[in-house]
Amino acid sequence: MVKKMQQAKDDPWQEAYDFAVEVARKAGEVIRKAGECEIKVCTKSSTVDLVTKTDERVEKIIIGCLKEKFGPDTYSFIGEESVAQGKPCILTDKPTWIIDPVDGTTNFVHGFPFVAVSIAFAVEKKLEFGVVYSCLEDKMYKARKGKGAFCNDERLQVSDVQDIHKSIIISEHGTDRSPEKVTKIFSTMQRILCIPVHGLRGSGTAATNMCLVACGAVEAFFEIGIHCWDIAAGAVIVREAGGMLLDVDGGPFDLMSRRMVSANNKIIAERIIKEIETFSVERDDAVVCKK
Structure with missing residues (x-):
């Protein structure tokens, strides 16, 4: 007992980390079973921004498990479906769980086999x-700051490719279908393809895309319009696998900005950034910023 108490004091977040893995697996089982039944679909910001009862149910399960384990008032929470229902998206210094219960809802609805549970943890606004x-x-x-990244307990390492012409880049279209933004998205993709690169891909889930960077399957992932819950967990995994994160203009990565380039190295990241046609998106914490 004394030894366990000392370990908890020396490493206060290990228990939370281990439990997050357990809860993510439990949530994944719920998603798999739901995929075998009828899926009831609703929309959020547009006809292509989908949400299902499974998204909402899984988020409640995750948050409920965390509150039961650690107490209802110990941590703050930022959850995709909670924010969609009007709760604030505020990242404070308080220990905070950042949750995407079903990343890749459109994939889930259509049976496209890339769907992820994403759970991140931040303290003093640092992941x-x-x-x-x-x-x-x-x-x-999974990954912990300073302790490496893993997939099914096998250590991850980003690709060592430095030649952009030998790279695969991954990106997404997002859910905003306004002609101006769609034009810029496809113009960027065309410019990157014409560098040329080996290929341009998309799995339909930002969290999975970042893990593909971490495991060396692709050299970079970029997107404008993603949310903090899409990329928070993946950001830790990429960094711990030896990769890097930047803003799409080359500046520092900002979790709440909804703009990101994750890459295996600075050479690849900066080359991609030269081709990105940026457009404005409202920050995740925009309501706070306006006060």
Whole structure:
């Protein structure tokens, strides 16, 4: 007992990290079973921004498990479905769970086999660990700050490719279908393809895309319009696998900005940034910023 108490004092977040892995797997099982039944679909910001009862149920399960384990008032929470229902998206210095219960909802609805549970944990606005469970593949990606990144307990390492012409880049279209933004998205993709690169891909889930960077399957992932819950866990995993994160203009990565380039190295990241046609998106914490 004394030894366990000393370990907890020396490493206060290990228990939370281990439990996050356990909860992510439990949530993944719920998603898999739901995929075998009828899926009831609703929309949020547009006809292509989908949400299902499974998204909402899984988030409640995750948050409920965390509150039961650690107490209802110990931590703050930022959850995709909670924010969609009007709760604030505020990252404070208080220890905070950042949750995407079903990353890749459109994939889930259509049976496209990339769907992930994403759970991250931040303290004093700094990410401490991240867990991404690609539940249809049964791949558990996880990382703690300063302790490496793993997939099913196998250590991850980003690609060592430095020649952009030998790279695969991954990106997404997002859910905003305004002609101006769609034009810029496809113009950027065209410019990157014409560098040329080996290929341009997209799995339909930002969390999985970042894990693909971490495991060396692709050299970079970029997107404008993603949210903090999409990328928080993946950000830890990429960094701990030896990769890097930047803003799409080359500046420092900002979790709440909804703009990100994650890459295996600075050479690849900066080359991609030269081709990105940026457009404005409202920050995740925009309501706070306006006060």
